[in-house]
Structure formats: C-alpha cells, structure tokens
Amino acid sequence: MAGLPLDNFTFDNNGTSNVTEPEVPVLGLRMSLATSLLVGAVLSCICILTIAGNVFVVLAVCLERSLRTNIGYFYINLAAADLLLGCLVLPFSVARELLNYWPFGEALCDLWAAVDVLCCTASIFSLCIISLDRYIGVTRPLHHNMIVTKRRVVLILFAVWATSAAISVGPLFGWKQPTSYQNMQCNINGSPSYIIFSVVGSFYVPAFIVLYVYRQVYRAAVRETSKLMITLKAQEDRSSASVESVRIHRGKASVTTDLRPPPPTRPSPNSSKPRLAKEALSSVKNRFEKFTKEKKAAKTVGIIVGVFLVCWLPFFVMYPIDSMIAKVPELLITMAFWLGYCNSFLNPIIYACSNGHFRRAFRRFLSCGKRQSQFSTMRYEDYTLSSRSSFRRAHSSCSSRDESRRQQLKFQLQELTVA
Numbered sequence: 001m002a003g004l005p006l007d008n009f010t011f012d013n014n015g016t017s018n019v020t021e022p023e024v025p026v027l028g029l030r031m032s033l034a035t036s037l038l039v040g041a042v043l044s045c046i047c048i049l050t051i052a053g054n055v056f057v058v059l060a061v062c063l064e065r066s067l068r069t070n071i072g073y074f075y076i077n078l079a080a081a082d083l084l085l086g087c088l089v090l091p092f093s094v095a096r097e098l099l100n101y102w103p104f105g106e107a108l109c110d111l112w113a114a115v116d117v118l119c120c121t122a123s124i125f126s127l128c129i130i131s132l133d134r135y136i137g138v139t140r141p142l143h144h145n146m147i148v149t150k151r152r153v154v155l156i157l158f159a160v161w162a163t164s165a166a167i168s169v170g171p172l173f174g175w176k177q178p179t180s181y182q183n184m185q186c187n188i189n190g191s192p193s194y195i196i197f198s199v200v201g202s203f204y205v206p207a208f209i210v211l212y213v214y215r216q217v218y219r220a221a222v223r224e225t226s227k228l229m230i231t232l233k234a235q236e237d238r239s240s241a242s243v244e245s246v247r248i249h250r251g252k253a254s255v256t257t258d259l260r261p262p263p264p265t266r267p268s269p270n271s272s273k274p275r276l277a278k279e280a281l282s283s284v285k286n287r288f289e290k291f292t293k294e295k296k297a298a299k300t301v302g303i304i305v306g307v308f309l310v311c312w313l314p315f316f317v318m319y320p321i322d323s324m325i326a327k328v329p330e331l332l333i334t335m336a337f338w339l340g341y342c343n344s345f346l347n348p349i350i351y352a353c354s355n356g357h358f359r360r361a362f363r364r365f366l367s368c369g370k371r372q373s374q375f376s377t378m379r380y381e382d383y384t385l386s387s388r389s390s391f392r393r394a395h396s397s398c399s400s401r402d403e404s405r406r407q408q409l410k411f412q413l414q415e416l417t418v419a
Contacts, residue, residue, distance in 0.1 A: 025133075036098065043094045046338070046345060050086035051074035053348030055081040060351075060361035065129055067357050070148045071133050075351075077157050078126035082344035085119035088112075090341060097334065102186035109186035110171055120312075121202040125160045127301075128206040129306055131213045134301050137325050139220045167201045188333075203316040210305050267411065300354040311343035326373050 057079035061072045092112050096102055102109055137144045170176075175194050315336035322328040351358040 014277075040094070040098050043097060043338070046342060047086055047090040047094055047325055050082060050090060050341070050345040054083040054086065055346050056362055056365055057348050057351060057358070058083065059365060060358050062362045064357055070145070070153050071130065071137075071301045072149065073150075073157070074126060074130045074133060077160065078123060078130065078347065081122040082124055082347060082362050085116070085123070085341070085344050087319045089119060092342070093337075096186060101184040103184065110176075110201060112186065113188075114168045114172050117198060117202065118164050120340065121164040121167050122161055124202060124206045124308070124312070125164060127305055128209050128213075129156055130301050131210045131217070131305060135213050135217050135220070137219050138224065151299070163201075188319065188323065195320050195323050199316055199320055203312060207309065214302055247266050266366075300350070303354060304350050307346050307350065308343055310345070315340045326382060390418070 058076055061067045061076050061079075067075075089112065091106065092108075093116075095104075104112075133148060136147055140147065171191075171194065175191060177191050315333075318328045318333055318336050322333055348362075352362050353359075
C-alpha cells in the first residue's frame with residue numbers, strides 16, 4: 001500500500017514477515033490507525049455539530065416571532081457565516097488533516113483558503129456589530145429601535161460581507177507566495193504583507209473594537225442601573241406622597257344644612273398630580289424593564305465574545321510568528337486552527353444555554369414539532385389562568401386599598417367626634 005511506510009514490516013530469520021500495526025500521519029504526527037480514526041471522528045463531529053447547530057439558529061430566528069428583531073438578523077448573519085464555514089471549509093479541512101496532503105488541486109486550494117478567511121472574518125465582524133448593537137441597547141434602550149432600523153441593518157450586513165471579501169480575495173489575485181501549494185500540500189499563505197493585512201483586519205481591529213465597546217457597555221450598565229434605581233425610588237416616594245387623602249383638622253366644626261344644589265366645582269390644579277405621578281412611575285418602570293432585557297442580552301453576547309477570543313486568539317498569535325519570525329510546531333498550529341473552528345459550533349450552544357427564546361425553539365425542533373397543538377393549548381390555558389389570577393389580585397388590591405382608606409377616614413372622624 002502506497003500510504004504505509006516500510007518500517008511497519010519486520011522480517012525474522014526464516015524469511016517470514018510480521019506486520020505491525022500501521023501508522024498513519026494525521027495532524028502532522030504519525031499515529032496508530034485506531035488513534036487516527038478517533039481523531040477523524042472528533043473532527044467530523046465538529047463539522048457536523050457546526051452545520052446542525054447553526055441551521056437550528058437560522059430556523060429559530062425565522063420561525064420564532066420573539067426572535068425576529070433587528071438583533072435577530074445579526075444572529076442570522078453570524079450563524080450564516082458559521083454555517084458556510086461548516087459546509088464549504090470544514091469538510092475539506094477534515095480530509096486534509098486525515099490524508100496529510102491536499103488531493104484537490106492548487107486552484108481549489110486557493111479557493112478553499114479564501115472562503116476560509118471570508119467566513120471567519122465575517123463571523124468576527126458579526127460579533128463586532130452585535131456588540132455595538134448591545135451598546136446602543138444598554139445606553140439608549142428606549143431609542144434602540146429608532147436608531148437600529150431595518151434599512152441600517154441591511155446596509156451594515158452588506159458592509160460586513162464586502163469588507164470580509166476584500167480581506168479574503170487577495171491570494172486569488174496573486175497576493176501570495178509561490179510556495180503556498182507545493183508537494184500536494186495546501187499551506188497557509190506565507191506572504192508577510194498579506195499576513196499583516198489579514199491578521200490585523202480580520203482579528204485585531206475587530207477584537208479591539210469589541211473589547212472597547214464592552215468596556216463601555218459595562219460602565220454604562222453600572223451607571224444606568226444606579227440612575228434607574230434612584231429615579232424609581234424617587235418616583236415611588238413621590239407617587240405615594242401624592243395620593244389623595246382626607247384631611248380633617250382638629251378644632252371647632254360647624255355643621256350646616258343647605259338645601260341648595262352645590263355650585264359647580266372647578267377642577268383643582270393639584271387633582272392631576274397623582275395621575276401624573278403614576279404615569280411617571282409607569283414610564284420609569286417600563287424603562288427599567290427594557291433596560292433589564294437589554295442588559296441580559298448584553299451578558300449573552302459578552303459570553304459569546306469571550307468564547308470567541310479564547311478560541312481564535314491562539315491562532316492569530318501563532319500565525320504571524322510561524323510565518324515571519326520562527327517556526328511553530330505544526331501540531332500547535334493545527335490545534336490552534338481547529339480551536340478557532342470550534343467557535344463556530346459553540347455559539348449555538350451558548351444561545352441555547354442563555355436565551356430562553358432560542359431554548360424553546362431548539363426544544364421544538366428536537367421534538368420534531370410533536371405535540372405542538374398541545375403546547376399551544378397549554379400556553380393558552382396558562383395565559384387564561386394567569387390573566388384571571390392577575391385580575392383577582394388587582395381587584396383584591398383595589399378592594400383592600402379602598403377598605404384601608406375607609407378605615408382611616410372612619411378613625412379620623414371618630415377623633416373629630418371625640419374632640
């Protein structure tokens with residue numbers, strides 16, 4: 001067999017041959033056949049999970065009404081980049097690692113490398129845009145939808161893919177070293193100028209933007225939380241102080257009987273204060289609830305960004321060092337490469353663990369839509385029971401409040417009588 005080295009065969013003194021377990025070069029190392037099969041299974045699982053997970057994300061945003069928002073389109077864009085990576089790049093990467101050479105020709109080698117850079121760069125830029133969106137959501141939660149409109153979302157997504165394409169197509173037009181494809185090996189482009197351009201444009205600039213924006217998001221979240229709590233407490237105190245109460249002063253009281261109809265009363269300018277106070281309190285509460293949702297979404301994206309940095313930073317540190325300064329062991333380069341690929345299937349897992357809407361959508365897909373009508377009926381019944389319960393609580397609260405006011409008035413009238 002052409003793929004097996006001769007040192008796997010040994011001969012004894014009688015001329016008979018003994019065959020030891022063949023070793024297969026995988027990931028730049030000579031491994032046993034069983035180990036190479038295990039590595040191949042792991043790499044194939046990464047590829048399959050990347051495709052399946054990101055298909056679920058796209059379907060979840062398309063089918064779940066609560067996810068069809070402007071940030072949902074950013075999630076779709078991120079999932080689309082990861083999905084293209086899983087479909088167009090990872091299968092060839094698995095074959096390249098298992099075979100330890102590139103059997104698809106030089107032209108496909110350049111195209112594969114360009115699509116790899118395109119998808120990874122678009123994924124990184126999508127995270128950058130999502131972090132900017134969360135910054136707007138945390139700092140200006142009530143104006144977010146007016147700032148991030150659908151038209152602007154479309155323009156932003158177009159800019160993401162156009163910039164990613166501009167970074168990735170250089171080698172297709174000759175910006176590479178002639179030795180990128182040699183001895184049936186599809187090597188990383190070693191052109192120093194392109195390495196600096198692609199590494200800075202694809203990773204370090206977006207990573208700097210993401211880290212700076214999340215620093216601002218954290219500071220804004222702390223500041224906005226403190227401000228909202230102070231405003232909410234002040235509005236509650238003002239609302240409780242503005243509630244109409246019966247004031248009965250001690251002293252002489254004269255009771256007169258007048259059979260004439262009472263004169264028309266003019267509304268007091270102070271009569272609208274309780275209503276205005278309640279409206280202000282309701283506005284602050286709505287703002288606080290909106291801010292809480294935005295803050296929770298920002299935490300989810302923060303986890304995604306943190307995982308992204310952990311996955312891709314090793315490769316983007318080793319890549320320029322290996323190409324321009326000193327050779328890095330091939331195993332470390334390959335492991336860093338695949339650690340970056342793992343980021344594409346970890347994102348859907350993060351969605352499912354931290355976002356209830358994605359979790360419900362994923363659960364629905366995994367159950368293949370069974371008992372959907374039962375779930376709808378249960379949700380309607382839960383809503384009905386919840387509405388009835390809320391009505392009873394509100395009615396009970398109003399009744400108790402009115403009763404308290406009556407008791408207070410009665411007590412004050414008794415004090416007046418005694419006086």
